[in-house]
Amino acid sequence: MKAVLGRTLNHFVLRLSATFGTTGSMQSQKAIRHHSFGKPEEVLVLETVPLLEPKAGEVRVRLLMAAINPSDRGMIGGSYGKLRELPAIAGREGVGVIDLLGAGVSGLSVGMHVRFSEKQGAWCEYACMPASEVFVVPRDVPVEQAAISFINPPTAYCLLKHVVDLEPGSWVVQNAGNSAVGLSVVQMAKAFGYKTISQVRRESLAAPLKAMGADHVVVEGSGWAKQVNDLTDGAPIRLALNSVGGDSAIDQIKALGEGGTQVTFGGMVGDLVRFPTRFLIFNDVRLVGFWWDQWSQSRGPEAVRSVMDAVYEMMREGGLRLPIERTYTFNEYSAALAHDSLPRLGKVLLRPS
Numbered sequence: 001m002k003a004v005l006g007r008t009l010n011h012f013v014l015r016l017s018a019t020f021g022t023t024g025s026m027q028s029q030k031a032i033r034h035h036s037f038g039k040p041e042e043v044l045v046l047e048t049v050p051l052l053e054p055k056a057g058e059v060r061v062r063l064l065m066a067a068i069n070p071s072d073r074g075m076i077g078g079s080y081g082k083l084r085e086l087p088a089i090a091g092r093e094g095v096g097v098i099d100l101l102g103a104g105v106s107g108l109s110v111g112m113h114v115r116f117s118e119k120q121g122a123w124c125e126y127a128c129m130p131a132s133e134v135f136v137v138p139r140d141v142p143v144e145q146a147a148i149s150f151i152n153p154p155t156a157y158c159l160l161k162h163v164v165d166l167e168p169g170s171w172v173v174q175n176a177g178n179s180a181v182g183l184s185v186v187q188m189a190k191a192f193g194y195k196t197i198s199q200v201r202r203e204s205l206a207a208p209l210k211a212m213g214a215d216h217v218v219v220e221g222s223g224w225a226k227q228v229n230d231l232t233d234g235a236p237i238r239l240a241l242n243s244v245g246g247d248s249a250i251d252q253i254k255a256l257g258e259g260g261t262q263v264t265f266g267g268m269v270g271d272l273v274r275f276p277t278r279f280l281i282f283n284d285v286r287l288v289g290f291w292w293d294q295w296s297q298s299r300g301p302e303a304v305r306s307v308m309d310a311v312y313e314m315m316r317e318g319g320l321r322l323p324i325e326r327t328y329t330f331n332e333y334s335a336a337l338a339h340d341s342l343p344r345l346g347k348v349l350l351r352p353s
C-alpha cells in the first residue's frame with residue numbers, strides 16, 4: 001500500500017478497483033505510460049499498474065504484439081488529432097488474445113485473436129474491453145502481420161480505392177515509399193493493376209521495393225519530377241499520396257497530370273504543406289486530406305470490416321506482406337524507440353517481457 005501513497009488520485013482509484021489474487025495480493029501488469037505530453041524518449045516510463053478483471057459484457061485481452069507508429073509519437077507528444085487523458089498508456093496498434101470472458105458475453109471465446117484496445121493504449125500487457133467493441137482477427141493471419149494490420153494497410157487500401165476512381169493502368173505517385181503505408185500501397189497497387197512511382201530517401205531501397213512490385217523508385221531531391229513523362233511513357237499521374245510534406249510534396253504536385261489529386265495523410269517533415277500556385281490554377285490539381293480514424297468513424301463498423309477483410313485476404317494469400325525490422329520486449333522500449341527513429345525497411349514491434 002506504501003507505493004500508492006503520493007501517487008495521483010487517478011492512480012489511486014485504479015488501484016482500488018484492481019483484481020486481488022487467491023493469496024489476497026493485488027495482481028499487476030506492466031504498461032508503458034506517460035504522465036505528461038512530450039518526446040517519447042523523455043516522458044515514457046515502464047510502470048506497474050493494476051490488472052483488472054472483465055466486468056459483465058467485457059472481455060479481457062492479453063497483448064501478443066504491438067507496433068510503433070509515427071502517430072504514437074504524435075499522441076505521446078500531444079499533437080495528434082485525438083489524445084488520451086493523462087496518465088496515459090501509450091501505443092495505438094496491437095494484436096492480443098482473449099484470456100477471460102466477463103458474465104453474459106456470447107459469440108466470443110477464450111483464445112480468439114483480436115485487436116488490442118486502442119482506447120486504453122496498446123503498450124500494456126492486458127486490457128478489458130466491451131465485447132461489442134471487439135474486432136476479431138482471423139487465426140490464419142500471422143501474429144506479427146496482424147499486429148501491424150489495423151492502421152497502415154487499411155489506410156493504403158482507402159487511399160487507392162476511396163479517394164479517386166482509378167482504372168487499371170492508372171499511375172500513382174507516393175512519398176515515404178518504404179513506410180508501412182508505402183509498402184502496402186506498392187503491393188496493393190500491383191494487385192489492383194495500378195502503376196506506382198515511389199519516392200524514397202535512399203537509393204538502396206529501390207531493389208527491395210521493386211521486388212515487392214514497385215514500378216519505379218525515385219530518390220528525393222534527384223529532380224525526378226522533371227522526367228516524369230519518361231517514367232510513365234507520357235501517361236498522366238492521377239493520384240499523389242503525400243505523408244511527408246515539404247519539397248517532396250511539391251515535387252508530387254509538379255508531377256501530377258491535369259486534374260490530378262494529391263491526398264495528404266501525414267507530415268513527416270513537420271513543416272507546413274506548401275504548394276506551387278500555378279499548378280493549382282493551370283493544371284486544376286486538387287488537394288485533399290485523409291484520416292483513417294475519421295473515415296472509419298464516419299463509415300461505421302461494416303465498412304471497416306469490409307476493408308479489413310480485403311486486407312486479410314491479401315495477407316493470407318501472400319499478396320501483402322510487411323517486413324518486420326525487429327521485435328523488442330517492454331523492458332527494452334527505449335532501445336525500440338531509438339531503433340524506430342533510424343532509417344529502416346520494416347516496423348519495430350513491442351511485446352510483453
Ligand SMILES: NC(=O)c1ccc[n+]([C@@H]2O[C@H](COP(=O)([O-])OP(=O)(O)OC[C@H]3O[C@@H](n4cnc5c(N)ncnc54)[C@H](OP(=O)(O)O)[C@@H]3O)[C@@H](O)[C@H]2O)c1
Nearest residue numbers: 070155176178179180181201243265266268290291292344
Ligand atoms: N492519415 C492517416 O489515416 C494515416 C494512417 C496511417 C499512417 N499515416 C501516416 O503515414 C506516414 C507513414 O506511416 P507508417 O507507419 O507507414 O511509417 P513507418 O513505417 O514508420 O515509416 C516512416 C517513414 O517516414 C519516412 N520519414 C521519416 N522522417 C522523414 C522525413 N523527415 N522526410 C521524409 N521522410 C521521412 C521514413 O523514411 P526513411 O526510412 O528515409 O527515414 C519512412 O519511410 C506517417 O506520416 C503516418 O502518420 C497516416
